[in-house]
Amino acid sequence: MNHWTPNVVHQGEERSPVLILDGFAPDPAVFVADAAAREFAPIGPYYPGVRATVPAPLIADLLAALEPLASETFGTGALSVVEAYYSIVTTAPSALAPIQRLPHIDGVGEDRLALLHYLSPNERGGTAFFRQRSTGYESVDRSRYPSYASALQLDVREHGLPDAAYIDGDTPLFACIARHQGRFNRAILYRSNTLHCADLPADLSLSPDPRIGRLTVNTFLSAA
Template structure:
């Protein structure tokens, strides 16, 4: 982590969810971008609208090691979080190519202790991360107790108003209300609970670019 990094803790929404933001996170973000340009990217599951390349714990954990003690306090965790998985990710889907599930906010898992660490590596700063509240239930996060209610409500609401159009979410919709957004500044890092409802916050005129040196590149690290 850079010696000039600055940290800020915020809370958002009715549930007062925590977000930790680190500006000037890495001393040499261009090195990470150059490494990414040499990686072999591929599809990883049906949810992410683009390409990913796995990153090992040996490479990714040193990036957040100085933060782990603070994350225990800020997120009231029972122990220091450890590595689950990590990817370099680049958005490559045009809006018209999005599947229905990619047009909705999502959550990474139902465990409240699961954290998502997102490092923005796009010099164009063409999209951060937005957080949402499900209108029908008021849920801003989904744990095991809420999961079935969330799913049933989502299914009922989709039947009532229909699926969203083939576009990236940009603000309020019939099904979800946007409650917060991280701007996605270059070389900034955000940490939030993975069970919050969230998605990429991309502009209406977003044009995907598959070159990691030019596109919307992020490093996505998951801890628990």
């Protein structure tokens, strides 16, 4: 199963690793076909689009092959799935909620990893990572979260909320420290507590059809 040539990038001042794997799935069309057969719906207030659950058997072998690379890169142990979703961006920039206009983290635990698998043949965006200007934080663990949240409130009070648009590089509140290009059947693995967001082109298709829109698999992992 492991046919990858891994590329590890250490980014920012914190030198947080991002593992990049091209040709991630042996047959990515299986994921696209499975997604096309599922019912999508909004899940939670944070993701700017619709989602559907990924069947565990579809990703089990990939995660088993990924585990030793994750261990080597992040110093983690066994991987287990917390959540896994097909995700399609469908929200127009003008309709974004304030929380969707800011970089985010997926969790504060040091034992959590996020795996993003790009499945759009027309992928022209990617994923960007950020540093909070006022604190210098590029990642937010449990000990940092109170000061991160407090600083964010003060920053918004001073600078105002971002305009209704997807983030594109530096902002008054956050400095962009890395941009990783998406590519069909590429996957990236990173710590869930690193500040990040989707890096999307202005003319992105917002189609909810998995065969047309920006389809990804977002898998959130516990890495004991």
